Amino acid sequence: MDWAAFVRERQARYTEPHGELDERGLVRQGNVAYAVALGLLMTGDPAAGEWFRRAAARWRDSWRGGESWGRPIGALKASLLAGDDAAVEELARWTLELGTASVDSPIGRYAATLALLALGRVQEARHVAVTLRERDDFPRDVADALAAVAAVDVVGYVEAVESVVASFETRAEFLEDARVADTALVLDLLARRRGIGVELPASDVLPARGLRRPSHG
Numbered sequence: 001m002d003w004a005a006f007v008r009e010r011q012a013r014y015t016e017p018h019g020e021l022d023e024r025g026l027v028r029q030g031n032v033a034y035a036v037a038l039g040l041l042m043t044g045d046p047a048a049g050e051w052f053r054r055a056a057a058r059w060r061d062s063w064r065g066g067e068s069w070g071r072p073i074g075a076l077k078a079s080l081l082a083g084d085d086a087a088v089e090e091l092a093r094w095t096l097e098l099g100t101a102s103v104d105s106p107i108g109r110y111a112a113t114l115a116l117l118a119l120g121r122v123q124e125a126r127h128v129a130v131t132l133r134e135r136d137d138f139p140r141d142v143a144d145a146l147a148a149v150a151a152v153d154v155v156g157y158v159e160a161v162e163s164v165v166a167s168f169e170t171r172a173e174f175l176e177d178a179r180v181a182d183t184a185l186v187l188d189l190l191a192r193r194r195g196i197g198v199e200l201p202a203s204d205v206l207p208a209r210g211l212r213r214p215s216h217g
Contacts, residue, residue, distance in 0.1 A: 001179060001204075007039040010176060023062050027071070030058035034078055035176030041081070042180060042207050052082035060091065069107040072098065076114050077186045092118040101128055106138035113146050117190045126150035141167065142183060149191045158198055161187050168205045181205040 014032045021029075037051035056078035059071045072095040079087040092115035100112035101124070109128050116125035129150055132143035145160035147153075161184055168181035181203065188200050200206055 001042075003039045003042045006178070007036055007043075007045075010036045010039065023064055026058050026062035030055045030062060030071075030074060031176050033058060034074065035178040037078065037081070038178040038180040038182060041185075044207065049082045049084075052078040053084055053087065056082070056084075056087060056091065060094075067103070067105055067108065069100065069103075069105060069111045072100070073107070073111045073114065076111070076118065077182060080118065080186055080189050081182070088118050091115075106132055106135045110138065110142070110146075113150075114186070114190070117146070117149060117193070120193070122150045122194070139164075139167070142187075145187050146190075149187065149194050149196065152194050152196060154196055154198060157187075157191055157196055161191075161198075162201055165201055165203050165206065169203060179205055180207075 010032050014029060014036065033051050033055035037048045037055060040048035040051060056075040059075040059078070062068075063071050072091065076088065076091045076095060079091055095111050095115040096119075098108075098111075100108040100115070103109065103112075109132055113125050113128045113132065116122070116128065126147060129143055129147035132138050133140065133147060135143070141160045141163035145157055145164060148157035148160055164184045164187065165181050168179075168184065174180070184200055184206065191198065199209065202209070
């Protein structure tokens with residue numbers, strides 16, 4: 001994939017005028033900024049961090065209540081990938097204040113699990129992750145990986161995260177066509193916070209080894 005061309009096209013789309021910057025416009029900008037960041041990450045460009053932070057801010061600003069759980073998830077993932085610890089803590093606390101840990105929606109509980117792991121509240125994270133493993137409307141490998149990270153189960157984590165990467169390799173649709181296994185990258189960051197230093201497998205949906213660390217620039 002020509003990531004340089006991909007980034008240029010998405011950067012142009014980000015700046016295109018679309019009338020009033022309402023809720024939908026903010027979500028669109030968040031989506032496009034995140035795609036730019038992923039494209040830059042795939043090439044090792046340190047500007048990825050700036051675009052991840054931009055995506056997180058747009059998704060955070062777009063929140064209007066309800067059950068749009070993808071927005072806090074996106075904002076939290078983007079901040080983790082940016083290496084922005086202050087934003088991660090603020091967004092994680094905000095995500096939990098929304099009541100995500102107790103909602104029926106598996107996507108809401110996924111948001112809560114990410115937030116709890118980001119805050120180091122691993123026992124609570126493990127409990128919520130277990131409830132996700134019991135669902136048939138949520139990817140089992142993602143739930144397994146989250147539970148394994150919380151429990152520092154290295155073998156379980158490796159099996160689960162390899163399955164997550166494989167699922168991205170075979171899927172047809174990606175946010176803004178950015179063919180990147182961002183979920184695996186976020187799981188890798190959370191695993192390393194728990195002392196699980198296992199390399200992700202080589203894959204065309206992941207940056208080359210050495211390019212996977214978040215930018216602090």
